[in-house]
Structure formats: structure tokens, C-alpha cells
Amino acid sequence: MSDPAFLSLEKLTLAYGDTVAVKDLDLSIRKGELVAFLGPSGCGKTTTMRSIAGLLKPQSGRISLDGADITRVAANRRSVGLVFQSYALFPHLSVFENVAFGLRLKGLSGAELESRVGTGLKSVGLTSFADRKPAELSGGQQQRVALARSMVMEPKVLLLDEPLSNLDARLRLEMRTELQRVQRETGVTMIFVTHDQGEALSLADRIVVMLNGAIEQIGTPEEIYNRPASAFVADFVGFENIFAVENGKLRAGNGPIELPGPLPHDAAGLAWRPRMVTLGSGPFQGTVRGASFSGSTREYLLDTPLGALKAEVDAAVPAHAAGTTLAFDLPVDKAAKLERFN
Template identity: 50%
Template sequence: MPVSQSAEEHLKLDGISVSFGAVNVIPSLDLSVCKGEMVALLGPSGCGKTTTLRMIAGLISPSSGRILVGGRNITRLPIHDRDMGMVFQSYALFPHMDVLRNVQFGLQMRNVSKQDIEQRSKEALELVQLGQLAQRKPKELSGGQQQRVALARALVIQPSILLLDEPLSNLDAKLRDEMRLQIRALQQQSGITAVFVTHDQVEALSMCDRVVVMRNGRIEQFGTPTEIYERPATAFVANFVGRTNRLKGTVGSDGRLSAAGQPLRATAKLLPGPVDVLVRPHRIALKPSNGLAAAGDGNVVEGTMSGIIFIGDLVQYIVRAGGAEIVVEEATRRERPSLGVGDKVQLTWSPDDTLVYPDDDK
């Protein structure tokens, strides 16, 4: 269940900025994470998400601003005093130690009693379902098993905050799917506050309570996965999160919208000028054209099929319309009427699914 927005604030970044020499990587960033919440920092390479995570961990010092945990200012605290667990992209397991000793290492560094070390390390390994592999070395484990050891090592110290730096990027697609579910279940079971860095939108949307979309060191939008996907604040967010068709359009002085050589409808209030029109491929209906406009108040675009791509559970239809190329996605269906390249087709979609933004290229 999503964390209530009235929940207690746990982690706060207050006016944080980072500069490396003359390069201002993060101009100014404000972020608040609730207790028990899992938040994703999502964005393309170079957007500042990993720098932000490393600042929280204490691996990078901010140029200005404050980092607060539970109201306590930890901005200048060393790493070992921050009470945080971190899972690295490379897992960073000690190759000469077996699984059990890897998990116990953090507790030993904190001078925990031998009895507590044994009990807590055993519980951590059972939590990630690796108790039976305690005596194996990292090289004897699969990628998913190594990932779970890294998680157990981070969780066993019972940190205030769990930090994850693209921990699934080295796994194959099927294993990533499995580990997404396991990490989310572990986070919810433990109730720990977690910050998760990824460039993969599927990971962010499926695992986290809220998502921070970053661009050029700034936050473009911060909201729930549904808000980010259904109501993107900018054209960048709409393009980055989920697949979209992007059409160049205009809004006339009368407020009417047109793109792909056709008049279109949108529910948002539009200002005159050049615009970007975005439509999700799976929100578009496709049928053979009969030369007649579809009934109703939806958008109707006539075009010609220029390509068909089969990708297992989906079929992508590429349609040329008014000088633009529009992609339509449908779930694979055996009863789908035959359509071929060169066929005239009609595309329809709801005004609610027509996202319009000021032209980003002007």
C-alpha cells in the first residue's frame, strides 16, 4: 500500500547543490521522503540521480544545503555515523569471504556482540531465503543470489535508511522481474525507508511508492507512479516515462488544436502557438479505414500502414499520417483482422489521452 502523504517525514534534502569545479551538477534540490516509503530517483544518464544518492550516503559532500534524517542534520557526518545501508550496482561482496561472513561484516565493524551477530546474520539470510548457502563464496552464486546477499548485508545492520544504486542492472530480464518483487516485498516487510536509483522506468513504477523524475540536476516531477504516468507535468516526463508518440502541432488563436494534418481534441486548456502533442501507443484504437469519420467526440486520424512489428505479447503497428509516424500497440490477439503494409487505416483515441505541452524545441 502507498505510504500516506501525511506520514512522518524521515529524509529531507533542503536546498542541496553540488558542483565539481566549474560544473554545477545539481543547482538546487529539495526532496522529502516519508518514513517507510520507497522512492525512486529516475532519469537518464547524467541527470544527477546517482550523485544525489551518494550525497545521502555521505560519499559526496554537497556544496550547499542540508541533509536531514528524522530532523537531525547529518550533512557533514562521516559515512559510518549515518546509519544507512547501501546496495551497490556491482554488489561489492568480499570474494574471499563466504556468504555468512559477508553478511556479518557490518555488524563486526559496529562491535555488536558475538551472540547478536550470529542471530541477526542468520535472520537476515533467512529473510532473503539464502540460509542454506551460508558457506558458499560469492563466485559460487548466481547473480540473483549475490544480489540477495548484498541486500542481507545492508539490512542486517538495521539501518535507518536503505540506499540502492541500480542494483538490478547486471541481471537478465527474467531475473530482474523476480528481484523487483523480492526487493519490494523485503522493503515492505521490514518497513524501512528506501531510496532507489534507476534509469529503468519499469523498476521505478512497479517498485516504489513515489517517483522522482530528474533532468539536468533538477526535479521535473515528484509523484506516485500513477501521477507520473497518467499526468506527466512536462513533455520530458511524458517522453521518458512510458512509450509515447510525439507529434508537432499548433494551437490557433481560436484555441483549436491540429497535428498530423488533422484537427484534434484535448481536455487541457490550450494557449495559442506551437505545441508538442503526445499520445500513448496503447491508448490508440486501430481499424481498417472505410473513408468515414468515426462517430463521437474522439480524435480520428486517417493514415497508411507502413510497418508491423511482432514482439510476442505486443504487436506494434506503424502508421504514416499527415507527414508524421504514429505507433499503435495492441496485445497479441488471434482473432485480429488481417492488416498489411500499404493498407488504409483509421486511428481513434480519446481527448483525455491527448497530452499537449508547449513546443520544447523552440
């Protein structure tokens, strides 16, 4: 028996004026899960997050949290925390006062306030920074202040809008670890919005891939990465060779192409990552259009009867010059089977 839903969205439709951004969305999230909303700009992920936070009134549908209907509950009474992409820290207040701000609005003071803020700063490793102003902090430290400010309010759900997008590559890696640690130690249900598939794969327990205001696929990082359900999801997670299947053959620009061996009878399409392509042997021929070296691998762009094809090989394999004709194969047993070709 699966765990009961802690946060539930039922037939949720969200609109800006006459423009529908999300339509009839159903989603259940378990208590203590770390879930990523993943997709390109305009797919509806931030709009959905705003509705959970209470910043956008649904056109129709229902939002439930911990057994209570919060669809029409005001944002400040939902027990939902929100960390904005810009952090939204008060520049004239110290780190301590930034974290204490929401607690003071709730009427906390004295020893209880000191204790809650101290615990929050300790949870993100900023105890010694309590007297500093935001301008004296790095981007990663500001991010942690914003996280602590939300956490001290003891929300049932914590929402993060593109939480790592303002950080450089090294700080992003550090903050991924920090978010996982805080979530693991507190057990808070956490949802973060991102367009970065690497971020979603490395952080989330489950990923909700969205497109055009609808859910394309929900799954664990391993399921999304290895078994994409549609051509869109496959492309989004790095399958660069994607083909529709019709009548047991691949659909290509120059006509249908038959692969050695039978294709899955229920596949709408097949997809291969560049490293899944066999280069140097096989029943097909392609001409090298270009090549790139990335240290441990070389990637080739081939002109083939299937159209443009990308293949990746170990860098130790001798390089092939542009114009070289190479044999290749697309092993069916390595391909991802797509349920939908959209």
C-alpha cells in the same frame, strides 16, 4: 495533514569540480517509503544518492535525516546503508563473514554477532548458504547477500544503486518481490536508483523522475504512468505520440492540426500511447510505413500529416500491408494532458 519528512533534501546543489550535476533540489521522503529515482544516464539520480550516502559533499544545501542535519556527517556515521550495483562482496569471505563484516568493525562479536547475522540471512532466505563463497552463488543470491549486509547494520535509510541491472529477466522479477518483502517486513526507508521505468513502476511507492539535475515530476506509479506532467516524462513512460498544443491546435511539422472537439485550454501538449489511437476510422488519413506483431497485438507506424504516428491494435484484427492508407483518430478524452512541453 501529511506525514512529516523523515529524509529531507533542501536546496541541494551538487557538483563535480566546476560542473554542476544537481541544482537547488528539494525533496521530502516519509519514513517507511520505498522511493525510486528514475531517469536517463546523467540526469543526477546517482549523484543525489551518493550525497545522501555521504560519498559526495554538497556545494550547498542541507540533508536532514530523522530530524538531524547530516549534511557534514561522515558516511560511516549517517545510519545510511548502500547496496552497490556491483554488490562489492569480498570473494575470499564466506556469506556469513560478508554479512558480518560491518558488524565486526563496530565491535560486535559472540552471540550478538551470530544472532544479527543469522537474522539478516534469514530475512533474505540464505540461512543455508552461510558457509558458501560469493563465487558459489547466483547473481540473485549475491544480490541478497549485499542486501543482508546492509540490513544488519539497521540503517535508517537503505540506498540501492541500479539493484537489478545485473540480473536476467527471471531473476529481476524474483528480486523485485524480494525487495518489496524485505522492505515491507522491516519498514526500512528505501531509495533505489534506476533507469528502467518498468522496475520503478512495479516497486516504488513514489517515483522521482529526474532530468538534467532537476526533478521533472514526483508521483505514485499510477500518477507517473497515467498523468505525466511533461513531454519528457510522457516519452519516458511510453507515450510515443506526443504533440505540443498552440492556440487550441496540435503543432505538427506540416502546420497546426485541429482535432474534433475542444482541446484542454491549459494544456501545453497532449500525448497518446499507441493503443489510444483509433485505427480504421476517424477524420485523418495515414499511410502504413511498417508493422510489427507481438503475439497479442500489432503495432503500426504511419506516415500522417502530424508526422510519424504509432498505433496499436488487437492482433485478431486483420493485418494491413505497408502502403495501405488508413483512417485514424486521436481521441482527446484519452490523451494525457501535459503541463509542460520540454
